[in-house]
Amino acid sequence: MANSELSAPSAAPNQPRSRTDLFISFTLLALQGFGGVLAIVQREMVEKKRWMTQEEFVEEWAVAQIMPGPNVVNLSLMIGGRYFGLPGAMAALAGMLLLPLLVVLCLALVYTQFADHPGVAGALRGMGAVAAGLIAATGLKLLGALKANPLGARVCSALGLACFAAIALLHWPLSWVLLGLGSLACTLTYRKLKP
Secondary structure, eight states, X not given: OHHHHTSOTTSOOOOOSSHHHHHHHHHHHHHHOSSOOHHHHHIIXXXXXXXXXXXXXXXXXXXXXXXXXXHHHHHHHHHHHHXXXXXXXXXXXXXXXXXXXXXXXXXXXXXXXXXXXXXXXXXXXXXXXXXXXXXXXXXXXXXXXXXXXXXHHHHHHHHHHHHXXXXXXXXXXXXXXXXXXXXXXXXXXXXXXXX
8 A cells, every 4th residue: 555655646546445435525525616616626536635647537527528417426426436336426426416405505595685785796706707717727737638648739729729719709509519529539539549
């Protein structure tokens, strides 16, 4: 065990000790996430707990993105399932949803009382800016994983810019952009990896 802890930072030598560890870890992650927990999940799973490498995180996050439902919930199911099968997936999912659901219900009750207050509206707009900053910071942090991508950083950057242009500037539907650019990226990667 001591040798695995001294391995290279890109290796993921650790794993959750139990389903309870998964539940508690994902509960704490979910309670930290206001406006999204991507940045927090990446830091916790890759950097602190080292349950995954940066490359594994990017790959699983990509799969979680294209599955129906909330991305981070999909990711929690995948991580839980990776270590403990279906019971692990359910433990991670419960951790991701149970306590945050209770908090959201309580906040909804409070919000109905103070929704018209200008300070509440300003606070919500401010939280939107913070959430956008978290997503941008995480995206920049994950750029390093593109070095190991078979397509290379240039092609990946071009695909990312094309995706941004299609969604943010041209306002094309996300499903069509994912289908088009995702198919292109999969085809290019397949050709690159084909023996």
